Amino acid sequence: MKLDKTLYNIRKASKALSLITPNVINEMLLDLADILEENYDQILKANKQDLDRMDLNNPKYDRLLLTEQRIKSIASDLRNVANLPSSVGKVLQSITRPNGMQIEKVRVPFGVIGVIYEARPNVTIDVFSLCIKSGNCCILKGGSDASSSNKVLVSLIHKALEAQGLDSAYATLLSTDRKEVDQLLHADRYVDLIIPRGSQQLIEYVRTHATVPVIETGAGIxxxxxxxxxxxxxxxxxxxxxxxxxxxxxxxxxxxxxxxxxxxxxxxxxxxxxxxxxxxxxxxxxxxxxxxxxxxxxxxxxxxxxxxxxxxxxxxxxxxxxxxxxxxxxxxxxxxxxxxxxxxxxxxxxxxxxxxxxxxxxxxxxxxxxTDGAQFGLGAEIGISTQKLHARGPMALDEITSYKWIVKGSGQIRNV
Amino acid sequence: MKLDKTLYNIRKASKALSLITPNVINEMLLDLADILEENYDQILKANKQDLDRMDLNNPKYDRLLLTEQRIKSIASDLRNVANLPSSVGKVLQSITRPNGMQIEKVRVPFGVIGVIYEARPNVTIDVFSLCIKSGNCCILKGGSDASSSNKVLVSLIHKALEAQGLDSAYATLLSTDRKEVDQLLHADRYVDLIIPRGSQQLIEYVRTHATVPVIETGAGIxxxxxxxxxxxxxxxxxxxxxxxxxxxxxxxxxxxxxxxxxxxxxxxxxxxxxxxxxxxxxxxxxxxxxxxxxxxxxxxxxxxxxxxxxxxxxxxxxxxxxxxxxxxxxxxxxxxxxxxxxxxxxxxxxxxxxxxxxxxxxxxxxxxxxTDGAQFGLGAEIGISTQKLHARGPMALDEITSYKWIVKGSGQIRNV
Known part of the structure; x- marks a missing residue:
């Protein structure tokens, strides 16, 4: 019930986000890169709390681990995303009909994207930067193994948003409560897309349970x-x-x-x-x-x-x-x-x-x-889609957008 | 279990379909238009069996009804689809990388599309023509109210396919057994896409139960x-x-x-x-x-x-x-x-x-x-998508295709 209200607010915020100019978003991403580099101590301290709960021999240990070098690399990725072009608002097709109607197919954000992932805390920043760059609010559900790291990273995201006078609802970290995931998977009214990133098991779970549209990523045989x-x-x-x-x-x-x-x-x-x-x-x-x-x-x-x-x-x-x-x-x-x-x-x-x-x-x-967005020359990617619907292979900025048809006229009606 | 074998064969057939030239498909569609017009009696007789089972005051009665005029109009739509251009195989993006790799993003059929619809038998021909024109096998699940009409229409489709030496597995009519629908909704291995057409109730059912990707169509408030x-x-x-x-x-x-x-x-x-x-x-x-x-x-x-x-x-x-x-x-x-x-x-x-x-x-x-594919100048449409994933608004031929990335090189390996 509480989450319902949160989701409603995120959806509201996504409307406002569509009116923010790209420059403000880019500034905020560059700020965030600086903020991350200014807060190594805080990030590494939280990351250590997560690491302390994990067995050193767990293959996830290395994925969970953050270092000063890795944070530098995350900040560098952020600066790259800030410098990528964004095609939101681009006219993809333009049609003039015999009756004078002007039809335009225009690229628009999805609105609200939920991303469910596992232990890698760098994904938190990756997903946020790509979503907001393409005009989308993101709902982040990271693995519980990385909960302390993710909390700190999202608090720094909020700091960067607030510094530009932007709504912190543009990035929302869910708790590690499983019930919240199930609510997210069924939030058709508020969430436009869910992307699971991680094990085959996670992807299967999401595909089987979600009623919100899903793009599957990841598994590669x-x-x-x-x-x-x-x-x-x-x-x-x-x-x-x-x-x-x-x-x-x-x-x-x-x-x-x-x-x-x-x-x-x-x-x-x-x-x-x-x-x-x-x-x-x-x-x-x-x-x-x-x-x-x-x-x-x-x-x-x-x-x-x-x-x-x-x-x-x-x-x-x-x-x-x-x-x-x-x-x-x-x-x-x-x-x-x-x-x-x-x-x-x-x-x-x-x-x-x-x-x-x-x-x-x-x-x-x-x-x-x-098979990788950067290797294909597409810029950063949010994942590799293994389905045929919407996006296939590396999903870069354009792949996390939709489009709508805008029809302008002067009173046209349809006779047949 | 029996359906599993059928689905396997359809998937096999979809591979062969991707090798058939557009001319053969177009010839077959024109043949089918003729065959429909040559078989009014048979079609109307089967349609009458369906109509006889329905109350005259049922609002579905008119949707179910076929007449000589309506069959003419279906045949005319078929001839239009035969004359539309097809963009399967088109190179959508072409990238040469610094290491010499040539990357092409190429439009391809989905493969196998399942369409679940209600009492309108004309949808049977519509869906078949659009699917095969874009290189897709179709699995048709029509409403039980129209079962006799659909059986005859699909038998005529098979006649047209066979006249061109084509596999009748390119169009498969499911029985009206509800269990078959549930199998279809979970046939991730064999079916690439499901499109429900009809009432809000039908769409909800499909969205809630399907694990195969779905495009929602239809409901308009x-x-x-x-x-x-x-x-x-x-x-x-x-x-x-x-x-x-x-x-x-x-x-x-x-x-x-x-x-x-x-x-x-x-x-x-x-x-x-x-x-x-x-x-x-x-x-x-x-x-x-x-x-x-x-x-x-x-x-x-x-x-x-x-x-x-x-x-x-x-x-x-x-x-x-x-x-x-x-x-x-x-x-x-x-x-x-x-x-x-x-x-x-x-x-x-x-x-x-x-x-x-x-x-x-x-x-x-x-x-x-x-809001209609023909009115927008897009040619025929298979439905109006109300979701943001993949296709939005009128879904014409291009919207029932996917793409893949083809990368050609001379031994390139990735160093970083």
């Missing part, structure tokens, strides 16, 4: 198909990069599909993976081929569950295919439609692969590691 | 604000047109907001409504003003429920406001964000209204009756 005409050196570099650059990211490689005619090259294709201590879950044919070449301690026989697994660790699976069709079928069955790649010098086969694979990003002789 | 500087003649024409052109459509007027300084003009503003026998639910100030002018038998005092009601009949409500802000607040509270209008000669106020009203279409001195 990614394949690279090494074709019969694949270049060995390119393949080696691409596979190693896609798997080992950073294992915790959604565009990391999970499964190599290898054409049976190239099995002989598999030991060479995977030799850099061995150096990086990558555990391989190999299907029978690739297992046989790797035996005696790949370190025994890192080689396992794949079971069915290995396909369709997002490892987020130094592991991958290998599946041998008789032809590209089999590779395409495997991808269609197991992929999360995030990022998929082919390594081949045969351009017809590359084209067919790119045309037929159903994923946000399809690569030909490039590492899947590039 | 529409206002027209007659401003202190409104032109009386324009206002009279616009209000009468928006209310009485067709009462069963979603862009029909439901509530007049009148500036208190123009109450004296209310009898004149509503005089054409009286001729059309429109029942007015008036708030106290407008009730007082209309008393003695508007026919007593058509004038009622409004209660709270009258605001926020989509009448779909010859009824509307009137609310007196002290200023435009009050009108904006009323709209924000009660509107379904479909179509909203202002009648005013004051251009500042018109601009402010258009900027601040949160709706798919906002009109200045134009009847809301124009």
């Amino acid at each position: 990614c394949h690279t198909y090494f074709d019969q005409d694949g270049d060995l050196e390119k393949g080696k570099a691409i596979i190693t990069n896609a798997k080992t650059r950073r294992v915790s990211v959604c565009n990391a490689l999970d499964c190599i599909l290898i054409h049976q005619s190239r099995l002989e090259d598999l030991p060479s294709l995977t030799e850099l993976l061995a150096e990086k201590k990558v555990i391989i879950h190999a299907d029978p044919r690739s297992y046989k081929q790797l035996t005696g070449h790949y370190p025994t301690s890192l080689l396992e026989e794949a079971d069915e569950e290995d396909f369709g697994t997002e490892y987020l660790s130094l592991q991958l699976s290998i599946k041998t295919v008789d032809n590209m069709e089999e590779a395409l079928d495997h991808i269609d069955l197991y992929s999360s439609r995030h990022s998929e790649a082919i390594v081949s010098e045969n351009s017809d086969r590359c084209d067919a692969f790119c045309a037929q694979v159903d994923a946000a990003a399809v690569y030909q002789n490039v590492s899947t590691a590039f | 529409c206002h027209t604000y007659f401003d202190q500087d409104g032109d009386l003649e324009k206002g009279k024409a616009i209000i009468t047109n928006a209310k009485t052109r067709r009462v069963s459509v979603c862009n029909a007027l439901d509530c007049i907001l009148i500036h208190q300084s123009r109450l004296e003009d209310l009898p004149s503003l509503t005089e054409l409504l009286a001729e059309k026998k429109v029942i007015i639910h008036a708030d106290p100030r407008s009730y007082k003003q209309l008393t003695g002018h508007y026919p007593t038998s058509l004038l009622e005092e409004a209660d709270e429920e009258d605001f926020g009601t989509e009448y779909l009949s010859l009824q509307l409500s009137i609310k007196t406001v002290d200023n435009m802000e009050e009108a904006l607040d009323h709209i924000d509270l009660y509107s379904s964000r479909h179509s909203e209008a202002i009648v005013s000669e004051n251009s500042d106020r018109c601009d402010a209204f258009c900027a601040q009203v949160d709706a798919a279409a906002v009109y200045q001195n134009v009847s809301t009756a124009f």
Whole structure:
């Protein structure tokens, strides 16, 4: 009930936000960058409270950790966002009808965006900056592990807003009470969009329970198909990069599909993976081929569950295919439609692969590691969408806007 | 379980569909138009079976009814769709990165679209033609009232598909078994999008239960604000047109907001409504003003429920406001964000209204009756979206597509 009133006020505030000039928003973002850098002590103290509650061996520990350097980097991202162009208000299409009506399709903010995320406190600042830059109020629901860090960060956001005379309702941190999340998921009247960022489990929960529209982000079960005409050196570099650059990211490689005619090259294709201590879950044919070449301690026989697994660790699976069709079928069955790649010098086969694979990003002789807003040249991103509705792949500023139709006339009525 | 297999086959078919050339699709649509006109008897016979099960006084009766003339009109719409351009495959954005990667954002079909609708059998052909024209397989779930008509129409669709050697899985009619709808709503693996068309109740059901992404269409609670500087003649024409052109459509007027300084003009503003026998639910100030002018038998005092009601009949409500802000607040509270209008000669106020009203279409001195794909010059439409995600307002061919990113390179890897 209390949240209902809060949501009502946020919706009201979002109307006022649509009238604030971009300059004021940009100034506020630059202020916030300074404020963060002036308040290391306060931020790191709160972050330490969070860290003290977490086991050092928890893989989330590093995500939760803030340092002076990391805060500098967050402040630098803020300055970048302040300098990006904003396209809110842009006329996307303009139509004059025979009866004289002038129709314009105009880019507008969504209004109110709820973002549900896990332990990374930098997401709090990221999400706020992208939402407000595109004219949206944000409702932030961070992981309870990061609650002290998030409280301090949002209090600094409010400080920056107030310094520009702006409403603190433009950024609202929900409590860690689960009931508030459920209210948020059903707040169709007040919230225009919900973006879950985090584990597959979190995304499933949101998708299953929300009645507010959702954009799914994140989960990436990614394949690279090494074709019969694949270049060995390119393949080696691409596979190693896609798997080992950073294992915790959604565009990391999970499964190599290898054409049976190239099995002989598999030991060479995977030799850099061995150096990086990558555990391989190999299907029978690739297992046989790797035996005696790949370190025994890192080689396992794949079971069915290995396909369709997002490892987020130094592991991958290998599946041998008789032809590209089999590779395409495997991808269609197991992929999360995030990022998929082919390594081949045969351009017809590359084209067919790119045309037929159903994923946000399809690569030909490039590492899947590039699925990222900044790497695509789109500026900052709020996440990688793995659905087809509204936005697909990296979601930059334009992707967190909507549009409306404005029709101007002089008394036109419709006769038919 | 059986449906699962069907859905799997449809998903498979959608891959093949993406390889069919537009010419073949267009030929098939033209064939289908001919086939419909050659099979009046069969269609009307099946339609009669449906009509015989329905009470003549049911308001759905007219929507269910097919006639030779209506079938001609459906065939004519098919020929129009065949002649529309299709933008599937179009490059929407092209980026060359400093490392030489070529990135293209390419328009692609969704893949498989489920459409759930009520008694109008013409929707069956409409939906099929728009889906296949944009490269999508469709799963049709029509109302049980129209089951015999739909069966015949889909059998004729299959005939047209087969005549071009195309897979009949491109159009699938679900049975009227409710369980199949629930399976469809949860078929995330096979279905890319669900569009409910029909009553608010149907839409709510789909929104609440679906885990597949949904685009809401249809419900329209529409206002027209007659401003202190409104032109009386324009206002009279616009209000009468928006209310009485067709009462069963979603862009029909439901509530007049009148500036208190123009109450004296209310009898004149509503005089054409009286001729059309429109029942007015008036708030106290407008009730007082209309008393003695508007026919007593058509004038009622409004209660709270009258605001926020989509009448779909010859009824509307009137609310007196002290200023435009009050009108904006009323709209924000009660509107379904479909179509909203202002009648005013004051251009500042018109601009402010258009900027601040949160709706798919906002009109200045134009009847809301124009919210329609054809009226906007967009070609045929599959519905009017009232949400902000993906598509807003009339959804034409482009709006039932998605995009993907295709990245071509020569072995690029990501270093940071």
